Amino acid sequence: GAVVSQHPSWVICKSGTSVKIECRSLDFQATTMFWYRQFPKQSLMLMATSNEGSKATYEQGVEKDKFLINHASLTLSTLTVTSAHPEDSSFYICSARDLEGAKYEQYFGPGTRLTVT
Amino acid sequence: EDKVVQSPLSLVVHEGDTVTLNCSYEVTNFRSLLWYKQEKKAPTFLFMLTSSGIEKKSGRLSSILDKKELFSILNITATQTGDSAVYLCAVRFYNFGNEKLTFGTGTRLTIIP
Numbered sequence: 001g002a003v004v005s006q007h008p009s010w011v012i013c014k015s016g017t018s019v020k021i022e023c024r025s026l027d028f029q030a031t032t033m034f035w036y037r038q039f040p041k042q043s044l045m046l047m048a049t050s051n052e053g054s055k056a057t058y059e060q061g062v063e064k065d066k067f068l069i070n071h072a073s074l075t076l077s078t079l080t081v082t083s084a085h086p087e088d089s090s091f092y093i094c095s096a097r098d099l100e101g102a103k104y105e106q107y108f109g110p111g112t113r114l115t116v117t
Numbered sequence: 118e119d120k121v122v123q124s125p126l127s128l129v130v131h132e133g134d135t136v137t138l139n140c141s142y143e144v145t146n147f148r149s150l151l152w153y154k155q156e157k158k159a160p161t162f163l164f165m166l167t168s169s170g171i172e173k174k175s176g177r178l179s180s181i182l183d184k185k186e187l188f189s190i191l192n193i194t195a196t197q198t199g200d201s202a203v204y205l206c207a208v209r210f211y212n213f214g215n216e217k218l219t220f221g222t223g224t225r226l227t228i229i230p
Contacts (some may be wrong), residue, residue: 034218043205043220044160057215093159095218106151106218108159 002028004096006109013084013116020080021112023094029074030096034106035067038091050077084116119144121208123221131229134196138224140206141188148209148216150182150189155203155223163191163204193226201228 003026013019023033031052036044048069050056056069068080077096081088093111121142130136142150149167153160164173166182166189173180177196182189193200203223210217 032216036220043222044207046217046219049215049217105162105165107162108153111159 002096002098002105002107004094004107004109006094006112008112009110010113011115013114015085015116016083018080018082019084019114020078021092021094021114023077023079023096023109025075025096025098025107028096028098030098031074032097033071033077034095034097035069035077035079036093036095038093038111044093081114084114086116089114089116119210119212119217119219121206121219121221123204123206123224125224126222127225127227129227129229130196132196132198135192135194136196136226138191138193138204138206138226139188140190140221142206142208143187144208144210144219146211147184148211151207151209151218152180152189152191153205153207155205160205196228198228198230201226
């Protein structure tokens, strides 16, 4: 089956620093990747939709200058949290859509837990 | 406003019981409804439903969609402790030409041995 990996799986950083999270589709090509954020005991909230080779589309209320998304290849998208603050601490999950066979399935990565101190 | 609502928010039952989880939605340009199971990490895919009235089944889990009444149910029969998880319903739809997948708040299911 389709596998999506994320790196790192967890990270602790100091307030004011930047953190980069990678999302890779390991055995399929993904022209579209999605970035979600999940706070404790809450559902997944879509942050942005990332299309390979073009600018990401951000959801309302998500600061594009703070959450930088790059989707430079068909198998890799990155999310950089710039000038992180404690309120950015959350579980960040990416998903990638496999367009082959018109299944339009979305496969989720294992998530990255970010803690900002 | 596009929204997905799940009920109940939490459910505690004994092993062997049957449970029904509900998901209702209001979106424009509906494409499909998906069910996921989330344990400690990222959600794992269970079902994708696009047509009304056609039951999808996988072992003890089954799901059906009603596009007229805008809801779906997820049934789990003969529950086991391993079924304890948060079950998420998500709806895929198009908004101004962009595809979106909006999640409900989830139902936290706890199975007591």
